[in-house]
Amino acid sequence: MAGDGGGEEGPEGEDPPGRLRVSRSLAIPAEELRWRFTTSGGPGGQHANKASTRVELSFDVAGSPSLGPRQRARLLDRIGPTVRVAASEERSQARNRDIALGRLRDRLVEGLRVEPTRVPTRPSKAARNRRLEEKRRQSSRKRDRTRRLDPED
Numbered sequence: 001m002a003g004d005g006g007g008e009e010g011p012e013g014e015d016p017p018g019r020l021r022v023s024r025s026l027a028i029p030a031e032e033l034r035w036r037f038t039t040s041g042g043p044g045g046q047h048a049n050k051a052s053t054r055v056e057l058s059f060d061v062a063g064s065p066s067l068g069p070r071q072r073a074r075l076l077d078r079i080g081p082t083v084r085v086a087a088s089e090e091r092s093q094a095r096n097r098d099i100a101l102g103r104l105r106d107r108l109v110e111g112l113r114v115e116p117t118r119v120p121t122r123p124s125k126a127a128r129n130r131r132l133e134e135k136r137r138q139s140s141r142k143r144d145r146t147r148r149l150d151p152e153d
Contacts, residue, residue: 020101022108028066033104034058035097040088047091054088055096057104071112078111 018030037052061072062081075083085107087099123131 020105022105023112025068026066026071026108026112028059028064032059032064032066034060037093042088044091051091051093053091053093053096054086055093055100056084056086057097057100058082058084059104059108074114075108075111079107083107083111 020028020030020033022028034057036056036058038054038056039050039052040048040054042048060082061067061075061079064072067075083104085100085103087096087103089099090096
């Protein structure tokens with residue numbers, strides 16, 4: 001069942017109502033998000049049994065027209081063709097929607113993150129000297145712990 005937010009003000013990170021802002025270069029329209037609402041289960045009596053407060057949100061990475069080719073390839077490689085999140089912590093469906101949107105945003109941001117390439121560097125002369133001096137100190141400590149046999153015993 002698709003949800004349009006019911007004209008409510010969206011959570012932080014959402015552009016105009018109906019768009020999920022993931023990064024500066026990516027905003028997902030609400031039409032690409034699939035919502036499903038079910039009863040949350042667990043304790044809570046009649047409210048938990050009757051109210052559909054559990055929220056499941058899915059996003060089709062493979063079929064999304066909002067993603068660029070590099071973004072799609074990175075997300076497919078890291079998190080697969082579909083991203084699904086669920087939220088059932090709160091008694092309110094609206095709060096669970098906000099939580100689910102936040103989780104989806106976090107998963108997409110993590111999937112799109114580019115690790116900086118490591119540039120190998122050489123240790124400075126001072127760093128090498130500190131390391132060697134520490135090795136000498138440790139060696140001396142260990143040498144002092146050994147029991148020496150005196151010929152006068």
